[in-house]
Amino acid sequence: MEEIKVMNMVKFFGLLLLYQSPKHGYELIKEIESQMGKKPSTGQIYPFLNTLLENGIIRTKEEADREKKVYELTPEGRRFVEKKLEMFGGIISATIEKDLSTCAHCGCQVYSGGYEETIKGEKLTFCCTHCAGTYKTR
Numbered sequence: 001m002e003e004i005k006v007m008n009m010v011k012f013f014g015l016l017l018l019y020q021s022p023k024h025g026y027e028l029i030k031e032i033e034s035q036m037g038k039k040p041s042t043g044q045i046y047p048f049l050n051t052l053l054e055n056g057i058i059r060t061k062e063e064a065d066r067e068k069k070v071y072e073l074t075p076e077g078r079r080f081v082e083k084k085l086e087m088f089g090g091i092i093s094a095t096i097e098k099d100l101s102t103c104a105h106c107g108c109q110v111y112s113g114g115y116e117e118t119i120k121g122e123k124l125t126f127c128c129t130h131c132a133g134t135y136k137t138r
């Protein structure tokens, strides 16, 4: 199970890195390593790149002055990554919003670690003690 998760993260990073710029296979491996702190094996990367090639997500580009192939996203591949990002973005904001509360005074959104105070028997959340103080005196 753990292995599958890591594998998915490697794939996700790989796609993001290709979205930034076209890369050689070894560049991809090096950059995934520096982002994740763990070196992916070539056995993880190359079969994945081949699947992407077969599905038209990426294509290879020969560089005249360099021997090795460069992988780049096709226009369809860029849309594919953008869709994935939207999906992840939706999950992330839904997760964060669950932990959000609103400052009872200024109405700004408070992430975890807001200031709580019970005023007239009601437990209220504020973004800061200043807002709590102002709320009480109004």
Ligand SMILES: [Zn+2]
Residues within 6 Å of the ligand: 103, 104, 105, 106, 107, 108, 126, 127, 128, 131
């Ligand atoms: Zn506030």
